[in-house]
Amino acid sequence: MRSTYLFTSESVSEGHPDKVADQISDAIVDLFLSKDPEARVACETLTTTQLVVLAGEIRGEGIMDTAGNWAPGVPEEIERTVRETVKRIGYEQDGFHWESFRFENNLHPQSAHIAQGVDASGNKDEGAGDQGIMFGYAANDTPDLMPATLDYSHKILQRMAADRHAGTAPFLEPDAKSQVTLRYEGSKAIAATAIVVSTQHAMGYDKGEQEAELKAYVKSVVADVIPAELLGDETEYHINPTGSFEIGGPDGDAGLTGRKIIVDTYGGAAPHGGGAFSGKDPTKVDRSAAYITRYLAKNIVAAGLAQRCTIQLAYAIGVSKPLSLYVDTHGTGTVGDDKIEEAIGRIEKLGGLTPRAIRTHLQLNKPIYARTAAYGHFGRQAEGDFFPWERTDLVDDLKAALAA
Incomplete structure (x- = not known):
């Protein structure tokens, strides 16, 4: 590194x-x-x-x-x-x-x-809904084991949306983007060097006192989200750098399902198999296998087996058994990556990571997905409960399987 x-x-x-x-x-x-x-x-x-x-x-x-x-x-x-x-x-x-x-x-x-x-039929188990490769990732950057740059980017916009809905920031309109650049020494973030926030706004908030009010508000949100020790003279702010942003949302630019897959996952800190999540039921391994790989990676890091972990699964359409399982702890593992792969295969409750077993273990056949579709599918809570793939209830099973 x-x-x-x-x-x-x-x-x-x-x-x-x-x-x-x-x-x-x-x-x-x-x-x-x-x-x-x-x-x-x-x-x-x-x-x-x-x-x-x-x-x-x-x-x-x-x-x-x-x-x-x-x-x-x-x-x-x-x-x-x-x-x-x-x-x-x-x-x-x-x-x-x-x-x-x-x-x-x-x-x-x-x-x-x-x-x-x-579909399952006769002696045939339910097969994967498509071929493909899926990745999961976890890192000890944040309490939720997510990359800090993405975590802060999400939380800036979540806070702004909450203020807009509450009426405490009436000059905000729904469309917005954020971007956070951190300087790292080794695996530790030591400074925020650039913050970019572009937000759709009410008429007139692109000049004079109203523009100053909007920019001061955005800086206050950033200060609430990003730890104070990371902000300082080195931090460069770009708030609505193009100037006016009154026309936005679908009126300003067409929108399509599945075009923000890096925002949905790990902010570029990990590979992505290419498949989008939204709009797909959980028989589609683009979704369910991405969730189980996050679950596995998070539990590996939570168990203290690594500081960072990337996991890949691969499937063929109509085939239940995954074609491959790959674990990479990026040199931070306390045991060999091959040993972790073997341990995962020994955990019976995972059912061999077939599509049906994934859906059963994570209880995915429920109407839980609208809550996932903004501010990331990983590293956050919904209505007070972790999404099933954010649980760390596999830690003891992993340790037991490694000791077997």
Whole structure:
């Protein structure tokens, strides 16, 4: 590891057009899982000026039959869910308003050829919903074992959104981005060298006293989020560096599901397999295997077996057993990486990391996904409880398996 270096991560707010799309897609996943825990969902969303479009493949009891006929009332529920999601985010602008945007629903039945490979039948176990590679990561940078640059980037925007919703920062509009650069010595952050925050704002907050008020507010949020010892003369602030940011959200830039996968995961501190999470039910290993690899990596670090850990899993569509498991503790491990791999394979409750075993162990067939779709899928709590993949309840099992 280099002795001194700079590292940067970015985040985007719940009002960013791509995140609007992610939240809509995951709200649809939750709607369908609430009707059928075994529902198959692949929902993509497009957002642009006064328009939301859904597309994708679905299947589920009480939702749609294989001929493409909707169950009574479901299309209306879908539209209501979409509009309520946009309303919750806070869009009531001429260019994008929850009540008046045009809505298109192009969801259709899941391909029978995909279904035959994924579904369990006879002696065949449920297979992976697609081929692919998935990565998980954990590091002891923060109490939640996440990269500090991403953790701070998320929390700046979460705080701003909370103030906007509470009415204590009425000049803020929903669309925003943040970016944090830290200077490291070894694995320890010693200084914040650059903070970038671009936020959509009310009219007039791009000049004079109102601009100064907005910038002072952003700096106060940064000071609340980032430890004081990291901020100082070396810290450079870039707040709305382009000037005006009145036109934003889907009216300013089109949004699509799955375009912020690095924001969703580890801020560039770890590899990414390439698959997005939002809009997919948990039979899709793009989602469920990424969650189990985070769970494994976090428990390895929490167990004191490493300071940093990256895990990779690989799958083939229709095949239940993973093709490979790879553990890398980046030279920080207290035991060999191969020993950790072997220990994971000996933990019975993980069920060999098949798609069905992952869903069962992490209890993924529940409508929990809309809460994941902004401010990252990892390293945070939802309504007071960790997401299942954020638990550290595997620590004792890992230690026992290593001792066996």
